[in-house]
Amino acid sequence: MTATASNAYGSSFTAHMVLARWTEEDGWSRPATLPFGELPMHPAMVGLHYGQVVFEGLKAFRGRDGGLALFRPEENARRFRHSARRLAMPELPDDLFLDAAEELVARDGHVLGDGDARSLYLRPLMYASEPDLMLRPAREYTFLLIAFVTGGLFGDADAISVWVSHDQSRAMPGGTGDIKCAGNYAPTYLAQNRALEQGCQQVVWLDSEERRWIEEAGAMSLFFVRGGPDGARVVTPELTGTLLPSVTRASVLDLAADLGHTPVVERVSLEQWRKECETGEMTEAFSCGTAAVITPVTRVRDAGGDWVVGDGAPGPVTRSLRSALVDVQHGRRPDPRGWLHAVAAR
Ligand SMILES: Cc1ncc(COP(=O)(O)O)c(C=O)c1O
Known part of the structure; x- marks a missing residue:
């Protein structure tokens, strides 16, 4: 499914996504910024079958000075590495995580207007993209970063x-x-x-x-x-x-x-x-x-x-x-x- 106009949480995404790949031979590729869209998927992809998939959630805000800022992204980068390690996946270096987050916010952050009370929710994801149904850690991974605008999961006044x-x-x-x-x-x-x-x-x-x-x-x-x-x-x-x-x-x-x-x-x-x-x-x-x-x-x-x-x-x-x-x-x-x-x- 591609992006649709909706008020639901996390169903309408910004225009771009950042993608990088990891292989045993070459390690991490340089992250590329692409138009948001569908990805090809092999039916035997390890992540889909055995759940070798980790993710994060962090936000960027429009400040009073008109600038954009991410909230404590270093903590998410660290936790993302910790999650990957636990599932025997390669760790994404913090500088790549932070570069990708900055790139997507710089590209798509204009969706937050001046004085906007909403935020840009960033969803980093890493999944085993190798096609192979052997029960062992995959030898190929994909890192993906997508974003959507949100006013929050619950309304301001909600209990x-x-x-x-x-x-x-x-x-x-x-x-x-x-x-x-x-x-x-x-x-x-x-x-x-x-x-x-x-x-x-x-x-x-x-x-x-x-x-x-x-x-x-x-x-x-x-x-x-x-x-x-x-x-x-x-x-x-x-x-x-x-x-x-x-x-x-x-x-x-x-x-x-x-x-x-x-x-x-x-x-x-x-x-x-x-x-x-x-x-x-x-x-x-x-x-x-x-x-x-x-x-x-x-x-x-x-x-x-x-x-x-x-x-x-x-x-x-x-x-x-x-x-x-x-x-x-x-x-x-x-x-x-x-x-x-x-x-x-x-
Ligand atoms: C199980 C669980 N607990 C707590 C949290 C809150 O964590 P954070 O404040 O880092 O978003 C999350 C969301 O990431 C979660 O999935």
């Missing part, structure tokens, strides 16, 4: 409700939960459908061993707020190896400290979440990610009974963290850590 999955897991110890491989996502669709049937927007994943500890919500990181609004404890589960080391999660921990809160990394059990909401100790919860930005979580649906977080409305700590994040991304707030990676016009 979501979540449904707790007790029987299906997203990740297991020793598995691939800490990387972004294609195979992590389709197995979540059935649980996501069940969440929708329960009237919820997202699934909450528990750890697969004890089915007790909260890990993530859908394809997002989760945060909990204790106390507040001045000087809250902003809590997120620790990265045990089954959670994705999310760039937004790391950014929120830093911004929480900047806003005078105490960032806390610790395991939170489902039972604690319920009890602390009942006692009022836990005042807010939110999910976050590149696509979701920061989205309040206000209701929890569980087989053991439902509960409401705080007063059931988006809370002040969540709202101020969201504003702080979006303001840094659009150059409206100081960027002391150098998260913005300016893209020069080419």
Whole structure:
């Protein structure tokens, strides 16, 4: 399918794509910028059959000064290499990843007008493109970068409700939960459908061993707020190896400290979440990610009974963290850590 005009998330792409190939003999080719379009595909392509496919998601924003900037792309380049290594794929050097991202933003970033509140979502992908059905790592790979404009996965004012999955897991110890491989996502669709049937927007994943500890919500990181609004404890589960080391999660921990809160990394059990909401100790919860930005979580649906977080409305700590994040991304707030990676016009 080629690009179509649509408001749906990720179905209408910009005019170009960047492509590079890797072979055992020659390593990586120079990335080429091509018109966005279909690719030839061999029916025995390894990526299609055995899932040797990794991807990333990052965004570029139009700043207050009119320039374009990528948000922390170095982190995505590093995670992309980490994902590739785990699936026995060649690592794309960070400079090639960053060059490709800059090139696509420079070419197609004009789709973001001055003062545009939307962003350009970039999707880097690497797949095993060798045609061969032997069960072993492929000897040919394709790197691809495409982009689309988005206003966010959820609307600005939206709060979501979540449904707790007790029987299906997203990740297991020793598995691939800490990387972004294609195979992590389709197995979540059935649980996501069940969440929708329960009237919820997202699934909450528990750890697969004890089915007790909260890990993530859908394809997002989760945060909990204790106390507040001045000087809250902003809590997120620790990265045990089954959670994705999310760039937004790391950014929120830093911004929480900047806003005078105490960032806390610790395991939170489902039972604690319920009890602390009942006692009022836990005042807010939110999910976050590149696509979701920061989205309040206000209701929890569980087989053991439902509960409401705080007063059931988006809370002040969540709202101020969201504003702080979006303001840094659009150059409206100081960027002391150098998260913005300016893209020069080419
Ligand atoms: C499973 C999972 N958790 C969390 C996130 C959020 O990560 P990030 O903030 O790097 O987008 C994502 C999205 O990439 C994800 O797929």
